[in-house]
Amino acid sequence: MENMEFSLKKIFMERAIQLARNGLGTTSPNPMVGCVIEKNGVVISEGWHYKFGMNHAEVEAINKIKDNNSFVNSTLYVTLEPCIHFGKTSPCVDLIIKKKIPIVVIGIRDPYQKVNGLGIKKLINNGIKVVENFLEDQCLVLNKRFFTFHKKNRPYIILKWAQSNDGFIYSSNRKNKWISGENARQLNHKWRSEEDSILVGKKTVLNDNPKLNVRKWDGKNPVRIFIDKKLNIPDSYFVLDGTQKTIIFTEKNKKNKKNIEYICLSFKKELIKNILNQLYRRNIQSLIVEGGKNTLENFIKENMWDECRVFVCNTTLKCGIESPIIKGKMLKSVNIGKDILFYFSR
Numbered sequence: 001m002e003n004m005e006f007s008l009k010k011i012f013m014e015r016a017i018q019l020a021r022n023g024l025g026t027t028s029p030n031p032m033v034g035c036v037i038e039k040n041g042v043v044i045s046e047g048w049h050y051k052f053g054m055n056h057a058e059v060e061a062i063n064k065i066k067d068n069n070s071f072v073n074s075t076l077y078v079t080l081e082p083c084i085h086f087g088k089t090s091p092c093v094d095l096i097i098k099k100k101i102p103i104v105v106i107g108i109r110d111p112y113q114k115v116n117g118l119g120i121k122k123l124i125n126n127g128i129k130v131v132e133n134f135l136e137d138q139c140l141v142l143n144k145r146f147f148t149f150h151k152k153n154r155p156y157i158i159l160k161w162a163q164s165n166d167g168f169i170y171s172s173n174r175k176n177k178w179i180s181g182e183n184a185r186q187l188n189h190k191w192r193s194e195e196d197s198i199l200v201g202k203k204t205v206l207n208d209n210p211k212l213n214v215r216k217w218d219g220k221n222p223v224r225i226f227i228d229k230k231l232n233i234p235d236s237y238f239v240l241d242g243t244q245k246t247i248i249f250t251e252k253n254k255k256n257k258k259n260i261e262y263i264c265l266s267f268k269k270e271l272i273k274n275i276l277n278q279l280y281r282r283n284i285q286s287l288i289v290e291g292g293k294n295t296l297e298n299f300i301k302e303n304m305w306d307e308c309r310v311f312v313c314n315t316t317l318k319c320g321i322e323s324p325i326i327k328g329k330m331l332k333s334v335n336i337g338k339d340i341l342f343y344f345s346r
Contacts, residue, residue: 014135017142035057037077102128103128153277155196159307159326168320192214192288204292247278305328
């Protein structure tokens with residue numbers, strides 16, 4: 001009987017996790033949260049946090065139920081501890097108490113200092129039975145960006161590059177600058193839409209004149225970030241066109257322009273750490289680092305990365321700039337068109 005009860009709980013929480021993933025790329029700086037309300041083993045409502053500033057998952061699920069009698073003997077499953085503070089929306093805890101939902105199953109505590117156990121405490125103090133840390137590991141992975149930001153005081157960092165099958169990421173002799181195939185490039189644009197920001201070094205901008213936006217996928221553009229110590233990037237380049245929010249790290253003082261912020265830093269020591277501190281202050285919770293080699297290697301050297309995604313492509317360059325070397329744990333590899341995508345964790 002106990003195993004059956006656990007299995008049912010697992011089904012409902014896994015459904016809440018599945019729902020939460022719908023918010024990838026739209027909820028930041030809020031976490032992704034899913035909610036399921038169950039009664040007598042049957043789901044009677046569900047919801048997820050659609051977008052920052054909109055209703056939280058618990059509110060979405062509760063508001064779909066019009067008859068308050070339906071909450072009698074019900075259980076609410078939520079992937080993250082319900083909020084107790086006023087922000088863009090009212091506290092979810094207060095609504096749960098108001099509806100007299102008797103049992104709340106929570107995936108993991110919210111690390112945000114204004115919550116962090118206070119929501120659970122208030123639920124218990126109001127006579128609600130709380131089950132904590134149910135499928136905790138899965139709920140932690142779900143919001144790895146949010147937890148990294150609040151526990152390590154920096155963005156979640158993804159390193160990404162494409163390399164030829166003989167180990168090069170760039171060759172000046174190649175007429176077509178693309179190493180990866182069309183499918184891989186589309187996937188890369190999907191990734192951009194899911195993260196808060198994207199960073200490249202000066203040489204990458206000068207060599208490729210990239211737009212660093214989302215064109216091959218439907219989604220928001222990330223904040224463009226690049227490192228230009230002496231401000232050598234010409235104003236005619238795409239990254240300075242003012243069409244999306246852009247941050248430039250430099251050692252020179254320059255007045256900000258529309259959608260462009262210049263941040264003056266010392267380049268003598270701890271450059272990567274100082275950059276991440278500035279991004280943390282601006283509430284940027286995730287970062288993709290796309291190159292070039294020196295920039296990627298600086299993040300690797302400083303051990304400032306959480307995962308790495310490497311396309312090994314169906315292309316031979318024979319010479320050029322060799323790819324960085326990553327020594328993390330390889331999680332998996334998948335075929336993307338004619339290319340192979342390798343995932344690593346630190």
